[in-house]
Amino acid sequence: MDQAVGWSFVSLAGFVFTYYTIWVIVLPFVDPDQPIHNFFLPRFYAIAGPLVAGVLALCMIGAFIIYVSVSKKLKKS
Secondary structure (H helix, E strand, C coil): CCCHHHHHHHHHHHHHHHHHHHHHHHHHCCCCCCHHHHHHHHHHHHHHHHHHHHHHHHHHHHHHHHHHHHHHHHHHC
């Protein structure tokens, strides 16, 4: 079961990597009237999505560091 879950995560990561690579690197060189553009969101989301994900990740890391620091201080007291 663990191997199946692992393969599904690897497959999902490979799909996301391929999709994003085509979206950001290849698509700007394809004419806008081509039907491949229908499969992708506007380019604004190519920057906004990872930016929002990065900010959320940094906030979660900061919250975890604050939680650990406060819990250590409370245990010392």
